Structures are given as structure tokens and as C-alpha cells.
Amino acid sequence: MYSRRLELSVGAFVLLGALCLAFLALEVSGLTQxxxxxxxxxxxxxxxxxxxxxxxxxxxxxxxxxxxxxxxYDETTAGAIVDMEISQDFAQFSEDTSASILxxxxxxxxxxxxxxxxxxxxxxxxxxxxxxxxxxxxxxxIGKFLLNMSSDK
Amino acid sequence: MKTWFAGCLALLLSINVFAxxxxxxxxxxxxxxxxxxxxxxxxxxxxxxxxxxxxxxxSEQFAPLINDRTVALRVMGRFARQATxxxxxxxxxxxxxxxxxxxxxxxxxxxxxxxxxxxxGVILKPGRAMVEARxxxxxxxxxxxxxxLGFEKDKGWMVENVVIAGxxxxxxLRNQFADLVQSTGxxxxxxxxxxxxxxxxx
Numbered sequence: 422m423y424s425r426r427l428e429l430s431v432g433a434f435v436l437l438g439a440l441c442l443a444f445l446a447l448e449v450s451g452l453t454q455x456x457x458x459x460x461x462x463x464x465x466x467x468x469x470x471x472x473x474x475x476x477x478x479x480x481x482x483x484x485x486x487x488x489x490x491x492x493x494y495d496e497t498t499a500g501a502i503v504d505m506e507i508s509q510d511f512a513q514f515s516e517d518t519s520a521s522i523l524x525x526x527x528x529x530x531x532x533x534x535x536x537x538x539x540x541x542x543x544x545x546x547x548x549x550x551x552x553x554x555x556x557x558x559x560x561x562x563i564g565k566f567l568l569n570m571s572s573d574k
Numbered sequence: 575m576k577t578w579f580a581g582c583l584a585l586l587l588s589i590n591v592f593a594x595x596x597x598x599x600x601x602x603x604x605x606x607x608x609x610x611x612x613x614x615x616x617x618x619x620x621x622x623x624x625x626x627x628x629x630x631x632x633s634e635q636f637a638p639l640i641n642d643r644t645v646a647l648r649v650m651g652r653f654a655r656q657a658t659x660x661x662x663x664x665x666x667x668x669x670x671x672x673x674x675x676x677x678x679x680x681x682x683x684x685x686x687x688x689x690x691x692x693x694x695g696v697i698l699k700p701g702r703a704m705v706e707a708r709x710x711x712x713x714x715x716x717x718x719x720x721x722x723l724g725f726e727k728d729k730g731w732m733v734e735n736v737v738i739a740g741x742x743x744x745x746x747l748r749n750q751f752a753d754l755v756q757s758t759g760x761x762x763x764x765x766x767x768x769x770x771x772x773x774x775x776x
Contacts (some may be wrong), residue, residue, distance in 0.1 A: 466698070468720075498696050498704070515655075517648050519745050536748065539647030539654020539662075551698055551722060551737060552648070553610065554742040561740075 425514055431465040431508060459509035460487065461546035465520040465533065469555040470501040479505045486511040502549070505533065515540040521554035531556060592726040600695030600703040601640050603731050604721060608689050610635050615684070629678045636677070641724060641732035642666050648735065651748040655762045665765045675770035687711045689719070701725040709738075 470492055479487035487507035495502045507514075517538030525532050535550075544550070611632060618628045646666040654662060688710045691736045695705040705721040722735040722744075735744040754764035 468737075475658045498698070517644070519648075519748070520744070521742075522744065536745070537652045538748075539652070541655070549699070551702060551704070552742070552744060554745050555740055556738065 432543050460506045461509060461512065462490075462509055463487075463505050463514075463544055463546075463548055463550060465503050465505065465550040465553050466498060467501050467503060467520075467522065467555045469551050469558060470503060470522060470531075471556040471558050472501065472524075472529075473531040473533070473556065475531060477530070478525075479507065479535060480532060481511065481535040484511075486535065503533065508562045512543065513537070514544045515550065516544055516548070517552060518544060518550055519552040519554065522556040534537070581692065594701045594731075595697055597694035597697055597703070600691065600697070600723055600731050601691055601705055602775065604689075604691055604705060604707070604733075607635055607639050608691065615681075625678075625681070628681065629674065632677050632681070633674045636673075637670075638729065639733055640673070641726065641729075641734050642670055644724060644732075644734050645744065648744050649747045649751050650761075651752060653751065653755055653764070657761045661761060661765060665768065668765055668768045672768060672770045685711065690716075695721075695723070703731065 427489075436467065464510050473489065473492065475492060477489040478485050479489060487505050489503055490506045491504035493502050493504070494500075514535060515538045517540040519536045521534045521536070523534045524530070538552075553558055577643065614623060614628055614631050614635075617623045618625070623631070643666055646662065646669045649669065650657060650662070650665055657665070689707055690710055691707045694703065695703045697703050701724060703723045703725075707719045707721065709717040709719055711717070717739050719739075720737040721733050722737070723731045724734045726732055735742065737743065751764055751768070754767055755761055758764050758767055
């Protein structure tokens with residue numbers, strides 16, 4: 422009887438641990454749903470989105486305001502267009518809002534940071550943000566640094 | 575006579591309508607400013623212009639090319655909405671004078687760099703375009719420069735932002751303005767402390 426209860430307790434503990442791990446994995450990977458009532462879509466054009474994935478967070482002042490729902494190549498500008506679903510609770514982004522690809526945490530996951538501007542009119546559903554800061558590619562940085570060093574000598 | 579007048583009016587209107595979607599028209603103001611800059615620099619080298627005169631001339635040539643008001647609002651960022659109209663005007667003036675200082679410093683460091691512009695810009699949407707250029711320096715890797723332009727009905731295409739080698743200048747200045755607001759404690763304090771020196775020191 423005692424052994425059976427012990428076995429059940431260990432089983433429950435292991436199950437709880439597995440659930441915790443699953444929850445942690447969902448939170449870290451950004452796969453959880455925001456659960457808000459409504460959202461609108463914004464896009465942003467970047468020169469380079471290296472490392473950014475769909476379902477990455479979109480935040481403003483550190484607050485998660487939406488998710489990346491799509492990344493596609495733009496042939497006209499030879500850049501990348503990132504589609505974002507923004508919660509309807511955050512509808513006050515000015516037309517000159519800028520979007521940057523930033524890095525969060527030790528794992529280095531990429532997310533989009535929105536920074537509102539000073540324009541009196543706000544972005545609407547379907548609008549595109551062109552004022553962007555693309556992802557920094559380490560190899561390009563090292564290449565530029567080496568070239569500048571060699572030209573300085 | 576009436577038909578001739580109506581024809582002329584329609585032509586003028588069509589020029590204005592198509593100007594904001596003509597990829598060649600986007601590059602034109604940049605080309606004019608660049609070529610005039612080279613001419614003035616050669617005059618300066620020949621001793622026909624003093625350094626002060628050169629800075630004044632460059633400021634005058636660049637002034638109609640840069641949308642100071644839009645740039646000022648962008649740099650102020652979220653603080654622009656909290657600021658009064660007088661504060662926004664004051665910051666536009668301060669930004670203009672810091673740009674003149676930047677031209678003077680830029681000239682002092684000018685080492686014969688050449689701005690290579692494309693034949694056409696990219697129309698992102700009516701009234702908004704970008705121009706991918708590059709700055710070639712002797713013995714150095716060319717720097718990619720991206721100009722973001724907006725179309726103003728009475729003034730034509732005007733520069734609103736510049737991205738140099740992937741660094742968004744407007745965004746960098748916006749962060750620096752936010753830092754100044756934090757260090758001075760108010761938007762008004764940040765405007766008063768805004769200068770070329772304070773920005774470049776950060």
C-alpha cells in the first residue's frame with residue numbers, strides 16, 4: 422500500500438516536472454498565445470532579419486505588444502518584410518514609429534522593438550514601417566573592422 | 575485659348591501628381607546638392623571661399639533638402655507628443671543649428687570622399703521613397719548609405735532619415751534625445767542641452 426502511494430507521488434512529481442519544462446519551453450520560444458480579444462496587422466521593412474523567426478515577440482518599452490506572424494522577401498527593395506500582429510490594446514503607435522531587431526537574454530533570441538515617434542497620426546491596420554534598424558550580422562562587423570584596421574596601417 | 579489654358583493646367587497638375595511616384599525625381603535633389611557641394615569644396619581649395627563661407631553655403635544648399643520639422647519630431651520621438659508647440663519649434667531650431675555644426679565638423683574631416691548615387695530611387699509607397707547610395711573613400715571599403723525621403727507638396731522630395739552602414743541615424747539621435755530627457759529630467763531641459771557636442775559626446 423505504502424509502496425503504491427510512493428510510486429504515485431513520484432509519478433505525479435515527474436509529470437509536474439515535465440509540465441513545468443513544457444511551459445518553460447513554450448514561454449522561451451514565444452509559442453504561447455497572447456489571448457487578447459483583437460489585433461491589427463503592421464509590417465516592417467528591414468535590410469536584414471538574420472535570426473528573427475515567426476512568433477518572435479514584438480515589444481514596446483519592454484512590454485510585449487504583439488507577435489511576428491510572417492517573414493517574406495521583398496523583391497522591390499531587396500529587403501525583408503516582417504508581418505506583425507499587434508494587440509488592439511496598443512493602437513497608439515505614431516506613423517513615424519521605428520522598428521529594430523534586438524536580442525534578448527542569454528539564448529540570444531531575436532525580437533522586434535517598436536519605438537513610437539512624434540507624428541500626430543497613428544499607424545493603422547496594414548501600414549508598413551520603413552524606419553527600421555536591421556539585425557547586426559557579426560561576420561559583417563568583423564569584416565568591416567578588419568578592413569578598416571588594414572587601411573589604417 | 576480656354577483649351578490651351580486647360581491643357582497647360584492639366585499638364586502642371588499631372589507633373590505634380592507623378593512627381594511623387596517618379597523614381598528618377600527622388601534622386602534629383604540629392605544629385606544637385608552633391609554636385610554643388612563638390613563645386614564649393616573646389617572653390618574653397620582654390621581659395622575663392624573661406625571656411626565660414628563654405629559652411630554657410632552648404633547649410634543653405636542642404637536646408638531645402640532636409641525636412642527639419644519631420645526630422646525634429648522623429649528625434650523627439652514619444653516626447654514630441656508631450657511637448658508644447660513652442661518646445662517643438664525650439665527643438666527644430668536647435669536641431670538646425672546642430673546640423674550646421676555637424677557640416678563644419680564634417681568638412682574638417684572631409685578627405686575627398688565621393689557620394690555615388692543611383693539613377694533611380696525606390697518608391698516604397700506614394701510620397702515615400704528610399705535611395706541606396708554609397709560613399710567611396712580612397713583606400714577604404716565603400717560605406718552603404720540609405721536615404722529615406724518623403725514628398726512634400728510644395729517642396730518636393732526631402733530627406734527624413736539616413737542609414738549609414740546599417741546604423742539608423744534618426745533612431746540613434748532619438749535614443750540620445752531620450753537619454754538627455756532622462757539626465758535633465760524634462761523635455762525642455764533636453765532641448766536646452768541639445769547641441770552637436772552633447773550628441774557626439776554620448
